[in-house]
Each structure stands twice: as C-alpha cells, then as structure tokens.
Amino acid sequence: MPQLVTEKPQLHYIANFSEPVHHLIDVELRIPSHPQEERLExxxxxxxxxxxxxxxxxxxxxxxxxxxxxxxxxxxAQPLSLARIGKNRWQVVDAH
Incomplete structure (x- = not known):
C-alpha cells in the first residue's frame, strides 16, 4: 500500500558543460530513494x-x-525502467 511521504527529499543537481560550443549541458539529478516508493514521476x-x-x-x-x-x-549495474507518460512527465519504475 502506498504511503504518504511528508518530508521532502533533498535533491542534488550536478551540471556539466561538456559541449558549450554546441550549447549542450549534462544535468545529473540525485534523488534520495524511499523504500516505500514503487514508482517515481x-x-x-x-x-x-x-x-x-x-x-x-x-x-x-x-x-x-x-x-x-x-x-x-x-x-x-542495471538502469531503471524509464517511460515518458506525458508531454513533460517521465515515470521511473522500481525507484526504491
């Protein structure tokens, strides 16, 4: 059964301007996992x-x-399943 998480996790962003000539940026978002979550949007x-x-x-x-x-x-070693579920929304499955 899903549980309500009342405490907001602290998010960490890492930006890498690996190709500034091409106006590309790599962004890494680190999200702490919660054992009770089965999916993350x-x-x-x-x-x-x-x-x-x-x-x-x-x-x-x-x-x-x-x-x-x-x-x-x-x-x-294995990537998590990631699916686009809307114009501006992705779902990560098994994010625990």
Whole structure:
C-alpha cells in the first residue's frame, strides 16, 4: 500500500558543460530513494514565472536515463525502467 511521504527529499543537481560550443549541458539529478516508493514521476515545468506562455522545455532534451543504487549508495549495474507518460512527465519504475 502506498504511503504518504511528508518530508521532502533533498535533491542534488550536478551540471556539466561538456559541449558549450554546441550549447549542450549534462544535468545529473540525485534523488534520495524511499523504500516505500514503487514508482517515481519526474515532472518538468511548462511555464516561467512572470510569463503566461506555455513552453515546451522538454523538446530540448536529447537523452534521459535513470539508474538505481544499492543499499550502500553505490550505482546499480542495471538502469531503471524509464517511460515518458506525458508531454513533460517521465515515470521511473522500481525507484526504491
């Protein structure tokens, strides 16, 4: 049974400007896992504060992937299942 998580996890972003000439940036988002969660949804914004215009920021995403960690915090050998479920939304399965 899903449980309500009332404490917000602390997110960590790592940005790498590996190809500035091509205007590309690698962004890594580290999300602490919660054992009670079976899925995780990543939602990208569709607007900018102060603007009423809907934007399509996700059209600029060239690749997206997810990997898990073992109990010691080491990256797992297998990637997690990641599916686009909306225009600005991805679902990560088995994110625990």
């Amino acid at each position: 990543l939602v990208f914004p569709v607007w900018t504060p102060g603007s009423y215009m809907v934007r399509e920021y996700t059209r600029n995403i060239e690749a997206i992937s997810a990997t898990g960690q073992d109990r010691r915090g080491q990256a797992a």
